[in-house]
Amino acid sequence: MLATLGVVLLRCRGLDPGAGVDAYLSSVPVLVAVAAALVAVRLVPWPLRAAGRLAARARGAVLFLGVARAGRGAPVALGPLAVLIVAVSTGVFGGVVTSTVAAARDRAATLTVPADAWLSGYTFSPDAQDALSRVSGVTAVARVWVASNRRLVPEAGSPSRQIGTARVLVVDGPAFAQVVARSGVEVDVPAALRAAARGDGPVPAVVSSQVATQVGDQAAVDVQGRLYEFRVAEVVEAFPGVGLGTERFVVLPWQALPEYEYTPIIPNRYLVAGDDIDEADLLGVADDAQRRRQAAVLGVEVTRTQVPASLQTWRGYREDLDRTGANDVLTLAFTAGVAGGTALAVLAVGFAVVADAAGRGRMLSRLRTLGLSAGRGRRLLVYELVPLVLVAALTGAAVGAALPRILGPTLGLSAFVPGVPVRDHLDPLVLASVLGLVVLGLVTGLVVENLMNRRMRLGEVLRLGEENP
Incomplete structure (x- = not known):
């Protein structure tokens, strides 16, 4: 109830930085994760008990014992x-937000460069493209003309009937x-621009x-x-290429326009x-082309x-976005x-194993006197941990991935990205x-159990035929 109410209030009111820190609304992501964890703790034993009945038909007792202990709600199945779940959801939430902002910044860089x-320059000579192509490191060059506030009219024969202005990219x-x-940038050049050819009639345009x-x-x-x-x-x-935040633009295919x-x-x-x-050489060639055009x-x-010509690189623009002060806060x-x-x-996995170390030690003592090997003893712990760790990982991952969508614009991620919509990534x-x-958790459980068995001197107990109290 607290998590649901917090999400509703957060989406309706948002966070007001000027009003100070709202402890309740600020803790909504954690509350959602805790709510999901409580639900999972209640629901998990049921399918595990059903799985235990199936495991009873398998050969050997190790699989059955592991699943049965997990399904009975042993200490590893409750608090830990x-x-x-809360830990996984927190980590995934942070990862999703970070990758969402990074993807939005990539789009901003691609739209800009x-x-x-x-x-960029004032005006270049017609032969500038050939000269630029010969600069060291350059593999391809495309000519562009761009200008703002260009007249839009219903047709070329009615130049006085202006219907507005737009930024034009040729x-x-x-x-x-x-x-x-x-x-290698993620740009899909429309087929209308790629396939357009010179001919009679209006040219195709992207608007x-x-x-x-x-x-x-x-x-x-x-x-x-x-x-x-x-x-x-x-x-x-x-x-x-038309610029971030430009709402009125027309893109024309140069090769289709009449010369x-x-x-x-x-x-x-x-x-x-x-x-x-070679940026210095490229700028020098560009300025030479500008001087030739102006002289003509x-x-x-x-x-x-x-x-003077200026050069902006995709990598440089992208790095500038990452060097903002807001990015330091986000990253931290x-x-x-x-x-x-x-x-x-x-x-959590380590404490779960420690919490039931004594009971598991007594069980292993009895089973080893019946012929259970040390390897199968470790496998017993794995069978006990795997269902619960997987459930926690899947539940936490689902909650963490859903939180950015649930909270929506209240996260304020648009402040970290200039001029592009933020989409969940x-x-x-x-x-x-x-x-x-998951693998790290299982390894941690095995290491902790091995240390606990050494501390309890399980081998001496087996030799003496005694049990630890």
Whole structure:
């Protein structure tokens, strides 16, 4: 009841940082984990008892004894099971939140720099792409023209009937796809841009939902002073290269636009793919291309560019996101949660074995006098622990993975990611870590039991035919 009420209040009101720390609402994730642990403690003995009846038909007594002890609610099945569920859920919750933020930051970096590098300038000469391709480390280059507040009109023949403005991105579709493939970024270049070819009629375009609602199926947009008609081929919420948070944009395929001798489209950006790119050389070549273009326009030699070229890399932008002060807080909090959950899980298994060490020792003493080997004695503990540790791991993993979705925006993860929606992301490594935790718990149980048996001098008890009290 406390956990359910806390989730409802948290989703309705959220946390108000200005009102101080609300101890109840801040503890909702732990309350949810404790509630799940209490339910699991009540439900687990039933299927284990059914499994015990099946194990009774198997050959040998070890499997039956292990499952039966787990199903009867031995100390390992009560308090330590609940603690183990809370520990696993805490660790998984921290892992899911961390991976969710990391995935959102990857998307932000890709939307901002959809290649290994993003070269910006004022205007480049038409031959700049060939010169940039020869720079050491560069494997692919795609020309881009981008500008904001470009006119949108119903058709090219009605330039005065403006229906709004938008940010326009003109990109060479096939070259863009090649750069993306060689950069290894997660960008899906729409087929409308890749397959578009020059011909009669409007060119296919990728537009935002706000532009699509306003222009309908067809319109025209201003590109460097000339109106180009386009038809809406695909509607998306975001597109790499137009900028984070841009709600009105039009993306046109460069290779499909008609070329005009006296008013060609001149690139002001380049997408670059490559490994170990010589950045200084790349910027030098870019500025040379800018000076050649300005000299051609002005008719005089230019020794200094109006806007020096700048280079932004995907890796550099991504690292900048990780260097924010908020990231330090996030990393500390959730790394501590993962580490603390792991340590608590191992301690829970260890204390569970210690709690019943005396009873298990007496049972092993009797069984060994009947011929039970030391190896089968260890197997007995494994059979007792495996069902409970698996239940705790699965329950804790389910709760930890569900908590970010249950709590929703109240976690405030958007503060750690600029301009992109935060979507729940479950890293496969988190699931693998849960399996690793199961193995670690079993190993811990075996080690603790071995130490307890040595302390109780089980071997001497067997030789004397006595039992420890």
